[in-house]
Amino acid sequence: MKKIQHISNSEMQIMEYIWKTGRAVTTAEVMQNLPEGIEWSLKTVVTFLSRLIDKGVLKSARVGRAFHYQPCVTEQEYRNFETKQFISNVHKGSVLGFISALCDNGDLTREDIEEIEKILKKV
Structure with a gap:
């Protein structure tokens, strides 16, 4: 496992959704379940997901045409x-x-x- 790094408040909003689901989620699911009042573009969400992977709290796997994201830490x-x-x-x-x-x-x-x-x- 990678060493965990601090995540931003925006990244935390995404992680809270992923932790809550208890399963792997797609980018589309993250987009559909952003907290109320948050309207990030797809590019922004993908950037945050990529940063979370780099920070060691998230991993991804390609399933068909979609990436599925799953936490590396609880x-x-x-x-x-x-x-x-x-x-x-x-x-x-x-x-x-x-x-x-x-x-x-x-x-x-x-x-x-x-x-x-x-x-x-x-x-």
Whole structure:
């Protein structure tokens, strides 16, 4: 598997559709299922699909006259990658620094804290 790279917000919109389908999709399907308000040309969509392949999150196979696109990583694997990158870049790799920032902002609810405690007890 290629090393995963960060994807843009536009690329993420395409990937969210592909992950949601749970199967290989064609360019035409991607075009038909763009988020509301997005009106990209076929060339733009093909460019994004090509970039996603280059970034290691998507692969393609030609079936007849159409290309079928399928994820190389799950949505959770990609989100884990982005989270690790964020912690590395913003918090200098400190998970404790990340959690402290969440606590200091008051963004965590009592339920969030209880869930974190449960997760930590499993580790």
